[in-house]
Amino acid sequence: MFVTITVLLSIATSIVMAQPRVLVFTATTGYRHDSIPDSISALQARSGTDGVDFEFTEDPTRFNGDELGRFDGVMFLSTTGEGVLDSSQAQAFHTYLQNGGNFVGVHAATDCLGGEDWYVQTIGTRFDYHPELQPATFIPLNKTHPSMVGVPDRWTFTEEVYNYRSDPRNVGAQVVLTVDESSYTGSSGSSGNYDQGVPHPIAWYITDSLGAQPPTDGAPGTGRSFYTSLGHLSETWQDPTFMGHVMGGLKWALESGTTRWTNGTALVGAVQPQNSNTSAGSSVSSTMGTSTANGQASTSVSGTGMATSTSVSAGPMSSTPANSGIKDGSAVGKTAAVAGAIGGVIGLML
Template identity: 50%
Template structure:
């Protein structure tokens, strides 16, 4: 039982391709907040990545980000937040941002490489015991982008939950990297690998799904997303669940929701 309502910050800034599903996703997450007893704030303002502001949150959700969405000050604040037990959730192209920031790459699990054309595909549930997958059919039929990655997330200790069935869709792209087998589509880290030595690792959860607006209206997909977020919060490393923790459960009334006018670039 949470001591109080956990607070989560959605960060959806983009510097390259911008998904038109971002506003739909933000609305869907905020709408699910009451059901799951989670307070969501949303921003695209990188200047809010400060030690003081991030310390209010029990988890950060990086939502469909692309490109260099934080400056050095923001990256330092993110590293400090993770070191203090903060939790990270990444959705869709959150693996296609901060591509040269080593700790972020470890915390998210792997970086995006490329995807074939959007199409219908089968997702296999590798681990049905996780809160993000327990409600899913063993073979989940979905229309989305089947991401390929530049490394195997298992290399940093991630546990793969969902796997793309490569026989169910067409991918004519060139595989330059070893992403491991079975094909990783969603995963978690019980202790986020981006935390520096001596830090208190929180949890990390990532799903590559979520490209289309209609996906965010799908009850099964939302149960997958919210199960992952709730699991991350259950790390007990933040104030909503642990009164002796160093971050979480603060007053975020100063947070402002901003919009981005970043140009579209290569698709993610």
């Protein structure tokens, strides 16, 4: 009986500790970055080591209540143009955020859906312009935030330095990365007389997004938002420091305690499996949509390049510093979920 209980406890623990699922959206109706395929490959390569299920798409029809409800987070990766979502799809995404879904924006994600005030409040601001691509030196402002772990005090590489139409701090953003404005040559390409605040914002997080207010009745709260303006070049996505920056911000967002990964009462998030065939109790399924002329996905491609899904064993997500702004409910939610599953198994045995 002891052996049986031990096995069942192991299964129960693996069930509740299965990894979160993230939908990565790469559709464009404006400028399209050459780095998008390489950024997808880079995220696929990190899925196993970082314990995150990624699904990649350019199909806006996936932005509906049922489909979005399967995900603990949505990442907009170099999305450009006002038409990446129509009004009903945008409303479904807004509702997802109000239901507790988490959001991550990368690079040109500030250059889409500018007419949706809730989206601008969720991501923090709107893109204005950037000077020519050139080396610049970036400076961490908060070395304890998970997105900044491993980032040097002066981080120099070739990048587009984004400027914005408003200060993201006006909507509650905490800026974690700035740029030394003397390290690059600026330009006067602004479309207006905008104030983005000082120090120059480059990456930031928002704990309770104004764009997701008010939360849906029954939701444990609104999710988190993280944005970085970095990521223009393919070579940047090969840099371990940059990948640690992106994955650290993503994992911080996922630990909001407002989705099913950490909260069994949440309204959205990956439905945890009833059984597991992997030793770690988790799997990775990465699908990538190939672009058609209208920017929608036409096929699904796994990490092996085949038109199928693939599963690989993945380790748990790493813990984050106690002073990084993470809600206490995240860890409590995991503990309670494990305890509940264990209690249920023991109850069946008795």
